[in-house]
Amino acid sequence: MRIFKVGILGAGIISRTYLADIKAFYKNLEVIACADINVELAQKLASEFDVKKAYTTEELLKDDEVEIVINLTPPQFHVDLARQIILAGKHLFSEKPFAPNLETAKVLLDLAEENGVKVGCAPDTFLASGLQSVRYYLDMNFIGTPFFVTANMTTFGVETWHPNPAAFYKKNSGPLFDMGVYYLSAIVSLLGPIESICAFSAKPSDTRHIYVGRDAGTEIEAEVPTHYSSILRLESGVVVNLNVSFDIYKSNLPMFEIYGDGGTLTYPDPNFGGGTPKVYRKEQYTDTVYQQSDEALARKDKFYELPELYPRVKDYSRGIGVLDLAKAIETNSENRANGNLIQHITEAIEGMLISAESSAIYKMTTTCDRPEPIKPGGYIDEV
Ligand SMILES: NC(=O)c1ccc[n+]([C@@H]2O[C@H](COP(=O)([O-])OP(=O)(O)OC[C@H]3O[C@@H](n4cnc5c(N)ncnc54)[C@H](O)[C@@H]3O)[C@@H](O)[C@H]2O)c1
Structure with a gap:
């Protein structure tokens, strides 16, 4: 598998876990850029983890070297930034939640398809x-x-x-x-x-x-x-x-x-x-x-x-979903935390909200397949 160039958007708490784990465990992902609405925070993150570029969101979106953007901003900015990332022609890995409701999730997933980019979303645990x-x-x-x-x-x-x-x-x-x-x-x-x-x-x-x-x-x-x-x-x-x-x-x-x-x-x-x-x-x-x-x-x-049948990266780790997305891009296949799973989980949350408000049973309209299991016995970065 080739090396994918990754940009991190949002230099807050969880960005440190992503950067540390990607650097330590996933050699096919190279974080080359950090961006934040507050550029000083991006610069601080970049210098902590020896990342070569630190700049604004606009500069990240214009950077042709960046192939995958990991969106680690607070939830209320996810949809608008996801739109911008997709329109910039970059593959997107979003922290959760992907969208506040099913309708918005579908709009973003359709936009990704129209623009020929793939989308993945946490949780990837x-x-x-x-x-x-x-x-x-x-x-x-x-x-x-x-x-x-x-x-x-x-x-x-x-x-x-x-x-x-x-x-x-x-x-x-x-x-x-x-x-x-x-x-x-x-x-x-x-x-x-x-x-x-x-x-x-x-x-x-x-x-x-x-x-x-x-x-x-x-x-x-x-x-x-x-x-x-x-x-x-x-x-x-x-x-x-x-x-x-x-x-x-x-x-x-x-x-x-x-x-x-x-x-x-x-x-x-x-x-x-x-x-x-x-x-x-x-x-x-x-x-x-x-x-x-x-x-x-x-x-x-x-x-x-029972034994764990896979190498344990750490108890609390991030990045494997990004690696899975990169592999899907390379092999032109479906990543596991893909659009169907994203919209089903998004609808389940919305369904729980609607049911709690209405005291009625909510019937799901979407479905999805169980993601393919990972083959046991592989190395830490094999998905
Ligand atoms: N903190 C955790 O333990 C944790 C764990 C798992 C997932 N998450 C998820 O990760 C995401 C980020 O969480 P966090 O705790 O790191 O948040 P945070 O508040 O610590 O950091 C968010 C960063 O995004 C930047 N930002 C805000 N608006 C922006 C915008 N419009 N454009 C660019 N940058 C912007 C902020 O300046 C900040 O540096 C959330 O979706 C959260 O649900 C967090």
């Missing part, structure tokens, strides 16, 4: 070692036929650590757009598309206290609900209970557990690329009917760790 291993074990029937999933994203928002937290509580933002996407991408990539959604929301407080950054000590308004509880039914018939919250300090709920007719598969957290899956097989449960040995009784209480 489903391509990393942990969730790809889960996929392998599911496909190998380790828990038989899945019928139920519980997925619980429980945090207390971002205002205790993020320097610009206000954006997370505005319209077209909130826990579903910020964190729900990781869980939805994991569910769809592992178990297939969603058929219908029933969701309810809550907002325990109308204001949020800011703890860090420029506005520390002040209160901001939460414009959107900050807690969602939902039941999804997948096209396969699997039922999913998905809870996504910015209001829970601590929880004992499992973050991600899949139940099948042959056992249970549990995974630490779909927000992370690395993570060891664990399995509980039905035989562990039924054995004690036949024999009451200490060994059988001990096995009855225990989940067993």
